[in-house]
Amino acid sequence: MEASAAGDFDRRNSSWYVDKVVQALVFIGGISGILCILGIFVFISKEGFGFIANTIDIKEFFTSPNWRPTSEENPTYGALALIAGTASVTGLAMVVAVPFSLGAAIYIGEFARGKTREVLKVLVEMLAAIPSVVWGFIGLSIMNPVIIDLFDVPVGLNVLNAGVILGLMAAPIMTTIAEDALKAVPDHYREAAEAMGATRWQVTFRVVLPAAKNGLVAAVLLGVGRGFGETMAVLMASGHSINMPDSIFDSVRALTATIAAELGETAVGSDHYQALFTLGIFLFAITFVINLAADLVLRGIRKEA
């Protein structure tokens, strides 16, 4: 071959072009996540922003508990009761789920060994896979009579029911993320503490937990995000009546459940329809902030490590 060395290496044959084409295709796939999240924002805004700009009274939205979009003469769009419903159910769910899932994560991550650990991990993972509509059905048909019998209340579909159901749903996910956070603590931390004669609990409490703190906070945040966004279970187990809850035995209605229950009955483009998209924008914004916060907290540990 007479060609120069450089020319020899720069062979733009078919493999070279295939490689470039694939690179472009893969790049499109790579940014598909961004396109999806932007798409969600654009499309729910497109349906909802007209309402925010023209019809809605922001003050009423956040301070009035009267959600009466179907009223003939004077429809009102106060989301306060819905926000209170979502917050009360999520709050109770976290009270139930946070201690148990952190405890379970510590047991699985730090105490359990060998087969026990594998079995527990698989069980937790399977629990996380149960569909939310099945959870809703469990709330409706199993928890409902139990609550009526146990607490002698007329209705068993309330904050307590939805909170416990949501807690059971969120716990496996929080356990898994919290256990990952514990696993991310390097083993030599534990070894150093054990070499000083610390017991396993002392190692966990004094060394592992402080080191995994951010990951655990992120796990709880993601659990909260999950609770806010959960739809079917809350729709079926919360009683779905608009209420500012005074006790855990009050029925409430969640933001998500309102959209799920009412969207089918509205005409496209009507005020009511746009109001539901406004609730969607609100939910999207809240979960976005929660997820962002969780990510920032997690990034914190990565920097320290």
Add this chain to the structure above:
Amino acid sequence: MFETTDLNQRNRQVESRVKTLFLLMTLLLILPVLVILTMLVIKGGPMLSIDFLFTEPTQGMTAGGILPALVGTVWLVVVALLASVPFGVAAALYLSEYAADNWLTRIINLAIINLAGVPSIVHALFGVGAFVLFFRFGTSILAASLTLAVMTLPVVIVSTREALQAVPHAFREACWNMGATRWQTIRRVVLPNSISGILTGVILEVSRTAGETAPIMFTGAAFYLPFLPQSVYDQTMAMSLHLFVISTQVPDVPEGLPYGVALVLIGMVLSMNALSIAFRTYLRGKKKW
């Protein structure tokens, strides 16, 4: 040997108490759910029969079987996979094989995390706004499946990326040193060594997709439609929505019927999930490097 001191003894006591406490918390998390699942099996078990699975619902869904819902769910899952797997695998390939550690990669990762956290009902609103109305697919399997695909995209991306990154970097370097292009390396070395891991993720996605309700409620799933879908432009029944409908919307449903539907749905989801876990465990045992 060392003498056992009081401090030692107290430490040991605390240790065993703490261990028991945490074990109890773990069990309290798992056992109630196992009890509930057992109740589902007891109450729903008698409903199950070949007839139940393979006939249509009759008498306003208060009798008969679940065939259209079962077939509908299969349609929805398959079309959703066709849409999400190519994009998901491409995204994972980009992140694992091409992306530099720069601002774009950080934004992509952030987008994926946030996409995974978007509430399912917001996905439903997106599906209505984008696929049903803007792209004019109407309420159809296509619109519902695309909504599901967007929703489960993060699952495919994250699991595929893990599978790709489990392939040692030395394999790639060896291939590049032979003069192979990036794509040749991916096709001949990276993908063959990670395909089973990718499949594990896809099975997991099937399990997630089959159970979703909210995203398909307004985009393509019908309350009651006792026909099998003929194309992706048809509406269809689905197992998850069927459970919701007969347990909340239809009067005079015999008590066992929703339990039967719940049992079949949970059976589908958990068996796919178990398959994915078993596959993963098997692969871990087989791994050569």
